[in-house]
Amino acid sequence: MSRPASSSRRRFLGQSAGVALLLGVQASGAIAALADNGAQEPAAGDFVPNAFIRIGTDGRVTLVSKQPEIGQGIKTSLPMVLAEELEVDWKSVRVVQGDLNPIYGSQGAGGSTSTPTNYDNFHRLGATARTMLVRAAAQTWNVPAAECRAENGAVVHGASGRKLGYGALVRAASALPVPDAKEVVPKDPATYGLLGTRVGGVDNALVVSGQPLFGIDTHLPGMLYATYVKCPVPGGRPVEANLDAIKRMPGVKAAFLVEGTENLNGLRPGVAIVADSTWNAFRARKNLKVTWDEGEGARHSWAGFLAAAQAASGQPGAAVMRKDGDVDAALAGAARTVEANYVYPFISHASMEPQNCTAWFKPLEGTLELWAPTQNPGAGQALVSTTFNIPKDKILLHITRSGGGFGRRLSSDFIVEAAAIAQKVKAPVKLTWMREDDLQHDHFRAGGFHFLRGGVDEQGKVVAWHDHFVTFANRIEKKESDGGSASVLQPGSGGNLSGDEFPGRWLANCLIEQTPLECRIPMGPWRAPGSNVFAWVFHSFIDELAHAAGRDPLAFRLDLLGDKDLVAGTGERGVPYNVGRMRNVLKAVAEKSGWGQRKFARGQGAGIAFHFSHRGYVAEVAEVTVSKEGRLRVDRVVVVADIGAQIVNLSGAENQVQGSVIDGLSTLMYPALDIDKGRIVQSNFHDYALLRMPDTPSKIETHFLKTDYPVTGLGEPVFPPLAPAVCNAIFAATGKRVRELPLSKADLSWS
Structure with a gap:
């Protein structure tokens, strides 16, 4: 489970990496979310030239993918750009998913913008790290940097044939200032060895073996499970429901009305049922009886x-x-x-994975932690913030892999619904839509x-x-x-x-x-x-x-x-x-x-x-x-x-x-x-x-x-x-x- 960066981590970044620039954002603050399925935070001796690259003393290269992966392959392709410029063997690279963090810049995935928005910047990021490693080796050997080249995870001195792996250069490279943009030269496309080749998705083996990658796979200790029932007519609201009967059903922990807002694409009014399993929540839902005020939308056909x-x-x-x-x-x-x-x-979008979100509200800290398969995490955070008057810096959003999106997960209604339910229960809660919800309450x-x-x-x-x-x-x-x-x-x-x-x-x-x-x-x-x-x-x-x-x-x-x-x-x-x-x-x-x-x-x-x-x-x-x-x-x-x-x-x-x-x-x-x-x-x-x-x-x-x-x-x-x-x-x-x-x-x- 990911967590916000600690103060010791901030001190480490300030001491070891200096001020790394990305898209005009300083990286001397916290870099959250270098975690994916339990991935560890940077070790105290890692070389961290920017928010997307870290190299350990063992030479292991870890790259952060900041865009949501919805099946378009961006979790593989953008790190490939970094790896190309770094001159590292792709098979030795580890790719982890970054959570929502302003240090990464824009993190939406929609409109086929992920590649054009980031392609040139990622070349510069990788080239900057490579330049620092080459300079570190040149200083170590006391030779001009122009006589050295990066090659397969190492720096080679052409004249003498000496070689130092990246792991051996971590300490020296971490002590260097980040070079000015004018000093960094990205590779000539004619020399690309990785880009343009066929590379399998970094999650392929995990996907086909059924490993927990998707939002619907999220599991936390003590977690409860929720379903949310909305008026079949958009814009309608519940007048009354048989909540007492629902609360008496096996496994049900809570059932309540949610007032909602007028925003059709936000928190629509409905009825929440929380239980000790998704099965019990769905079973109770079948017995739910609601009187709806259907509103003006009922005239549509x-x-x-x-x-x-x-x-x-x-x-x-x-x-x-x-x-x-x-x-x-x-x-x-x-x-x-x-x-x-x-x-x-x-x-309808009819994405394979129904909408879902896991939310954990901690009233003493005033924080809300979210796990969501979202295409637009920033918009999700903003909608939750404005709906419930929770400061954005109190909302931590973990980006999970999405089982299809096609634009549906640019909307954040399922996220704000989970947030509303979480504030009523004293445990983490996972909201899962039924397929019927996904089809009939889509943003079409x-x-x-x-x-x-x-x-x-x-x-x-x-x-x-x-x-x-x-x-x-x-x-x-x-x-x-x-x-x-x-x-x-x-x-x-x-x-x-x-x-x-x-x-x-x-x-x-x-x-x-x-x-x-x-x-x-x-x-x-x-x-x-x-x-x-x-x-x-x-x-x-x-x-x-x-x-x-x-x-x-x-x-x-x-x-x-x-x-x-x-x-x-x-x-x-x-x-x-x-x-x-x-x-x-x-x-x-x-x-x-x-x-x-x-x-x-x-x-x-x-x-x-x-x-x-x-x-x-x-x-x-x-x-x-x-x-x-x-x-x-x-x-x-x-x-x-x-x-x-x-x-x-x-x-x-x-x-x-x-x-x-x-x-x-x-x-x-x-x-x-x-x-x-x-x-x-x-x-x-x-x-x-x-x-x-x-x-x-x-x-x-x-x-x-x-x-x-x-x-x-x-x-x-x-x-x-x-x-x-x-x-x-x-x-x-x-x-x-x-x-x-x-x-x-x-x-x-x-x-």
Whole structure:
């Protein structure tokens, strides 16, 4: 069990390592959380040049991974960067998980930001430690540092052949000042020996052998177990419950109402049951009877939302996100026009590990200790602090491995629930959600409706584009500049359509409008927010326009992109859209897939799509077979990605590509949530289907273009193009367009 750093540890760091700088933060204070499954704190003689590296007198190198590990492989890849610069054998390195601590800088894992945020800094951190070790050896031998080099965990003097292992240099290196940034030279990428190779995940052996790594595995002496029941209608609250009867059930230690707050993404009102085992808590829950005040949300239904969206289509009053030229005039003069409506539902994250958190409140000290599988530990700490008025420095949060996240664990509702329960009991308590809780009380990916019109001229070029997007929004109180507040509608995460979305800035006549539908359904980030559905809509409709123009889908897309190297304006997250990079991945995927070189039989076809998402440029070709009865098989998916100058871990990168393709296909084919009387109808995997192994693509081919651009992440950018590539291939095979998700609703049969 981890604990805050002691004063003796702070003295040690001050004496041995001096002032180590990371991201502008001094490391002379406490470095908490160098523990993972009982890992020990730095020994008194260790070399600790910064918060992420420690080297023992035995030469053992321990590296701290600060980002949450949610399956994206960051616990392996970022330490690999340190090891590359340190010139150490990866097999001899130990990697431990760092807990939440401001000394580490940003510790969130979302938006494919972990790699681009930390990559360059980690090179400098590793190079700084290497520089200090080389200088320590040079001073020991009384030779110029320029004559020495680091190599396989040792420093070698080239002229004499003398060698000192890092362990022997610990004391001398600890006495040196941290060199100025100008004195530190990271390695030439051409000399990398570790980066770009295939490296297995540092936790792989522990995962496959069932070792306790995940939040749900947390166990503390004297721990109690809790379940938390919320109103089936978001925004509702309990009026009364049969608490006395529940308290009399076997193993139950406590049962009580929690008042909660108005924040749909925070501590929602509910009923807590605490028992001596998870089984007894869940058994008592089955006997719980609650009278709910369901509130305004009980009026919601998917059928009602669909009717409201259809009524809003084409009506005045929509917010204009982009308006260039005269769309109506361009459509009137177009050689061919296409109109189409695209619809997609609310869906759940459905991560394998249900939400859970262990909390231990110590009233005498006024401290709260948390163990949580979270993607955003800082936000979790902040939510607990503001909800209960506990100072942040009194909240210690241990980051456990997460059994999947996909954006769900960026929210912290399960953490604040555990904190609320812990303050009512005199023992550590683990809150575990049931699968039904996870599905029905998610912060969902918002559904949406797109009403599209487009036109092409006689030369087959797009001359007009109109998208009226009907989205979903929660009503919130927003502070104004004069200190007051106003009630506003805020679209859910990924439910706000930017006017810069492709192909908006590429067309002379473009109108993008947005109408929000108010709802009480909590929404949150879902893998590749926005892009995960916008890519399907836009690149499917582009395919419709290509077909109307009678043109090859690849040539049509290249023509639409144009040949300007950089389009004016900014795209996603303020990042410019580099047309040259996108053209290159499109051309490469066409080459790798043999686009246009094969004649498909009826019922077989290929589709192509691309998308710029989370700083990554990705193009994909899908090849499918559809039986006459409408049974779909995805035979082959070819992916080409440009994510910058370096693939950190080739094994991890390929894993992310393959996982994105499979996840994208699953999301396209099966999941959908129905809403009735404000409730999510589906309850578990028996009525919320996901892709099974026999339905996965027969072949997934992965190709990376190495370019002279900053290194970016890979957890999300491959996901968005999959759905349109498959749907475009289905059209090529059957002549049928897919305009509503999930695909399982569509009749793909042909004759």
